[in-house]
Amino acid sequence: MQSRVVKANIFLLITAMxxxxxxxxxxxxxxxxxxMIFNAVRFAIGSLSLVPLVIWSSRRGTTLPPGTEVSKGFAIRGAMIAGAILFLGVALQQVGLVNTTAxxxxFITGLYVVFVPFLGLIIGQRPGLGGALGAGIAAAGLFLLSVTADxxxxxxxxxxLASAIFWAIHVLVLGWLSPxxxxxxxxxGQFAxxxxxxxIAAFLTEEVTLASLQAGWFPIVYGGIMPxxxxxxxxxxxxxxxxxxxxAVILSLEAVxxxxxxxxxxxxxxxxxxxFGCALMLSGMLVAQLWPKTQGSEETV
Known part of the structure; x- marks a missing residue:
């Protein structure tokens, strides 16, 4: 079991990078x-890149423990739920990136690490002192990084920042669906x-041309295959x-x-x-996850 956790942590580090x-x-x-069209095409490319693995997975058969596999209907609904949440997170983030730096x-996206324990309240988990302290430190960092003179x-x-809330929800949903x-x-399913x-959003709100897609093919293709x-x-x-x-901790290195x-x-x-604001935000993310748990914190209420 320990080797599986180490392997999973390595995968998460590569993901963050x-x-x-x-x-x-x-x-x-x-x-x-x-x-919108940037995300539409890159997620289409991302989903298509998985088709060979989907075929291989179907031929291999399930590797889930007996009695734990869900119905086909549940699997489709689960993928659609994850995909809808992913859409909200990615769309808000991409709109924001038009007017901010990478x-x-x-770093602001990384605040979802702080949001995760607080959203855990919905499923009956207390965030604990570390979560509250980490949120305060991260908020101070956000102020220094992003709040203007007015x-x-x-x-x-x-x-x-709004997208970070949906990234936090996405982490919790994947934690529920993946097993x-x-x-x-x-x-x-979620990518598709x-x-x-x-x-749908692109054709409702943007002017989409083949020439613009051809001009930006490299970041679109890279953004589809790799991230x-x-x-x-x-x-x-x-x-x-x-x-x-x-x-949550390893994925927070995405900001770095x-x-x-x-x-x-x-x-x-x-x-x-x-x-300095970035340093505070990263510190807050780590405090929220690494602070020693006290009795009664992060437990079901």
Missing amino acids: VWGTGFVAQRSGMDYVGP AKGG FTLAPGDSWV KMDCIKLAF FCSLLHF VGVAYTLQVIAQKDAPPTHA FAALGGWVILGESMTGRGM
Whole structure:
């Protein structure tokens, strides 16, 4: 069992690295197309990249313990639920990235780590002292990173902050669905449904042209294969064996990789106040997950 947890943690670290550097592709893709069509195409590519694995998984048969496999109807509904939540998180994040940097987008998105224990209240879990303290530290960091002189969130940052709530919900939903379903089919289903919702939103709100898609083909294809086809699938597989705390802490490193990618590839810079804010936010994320649990905290109420 321990070796499976270690393997899952390695998968999560790779996921965080790919997601973090994926912010660069998400930012550069906005130079060519709108956020909805960018996500629609990249999630379509991501889902198509999994078709061979879906076929292989179907031929292999289920590896779930006897009596734990859910019905086909439940599996479809579960994938649609995960895909709808994923759509909300990705759509809000992508809209926000139009007016913010990869580094700031990565750190603000990482606040979902702080939101996870508080949303756990819905399923009867107390966040504990660490969760409350971590939230306070992260909020102070967010203030330094994103709040302007007139005490409003900088353009784009509020959208990314809203997306973090849905990322937290997505982590909890995957933690519930992954042990019950074939991970490859769950990943394929949520990506396909997320892509469908983005296509609907794109044709309702954006001007979609073939020329713009061709011009931005590289960030779109990279964003589809790596952050979607590879990283999200590794997340689904890893969360089957990784404890939720491990998953949240390791995935929070996405923010660090986003900042490094924005600096090295896009030449983004950050003020001393912004860097201190990022440090506080990362500290808050880690405190929320690593603070020693006291009796009665994070337990079912």
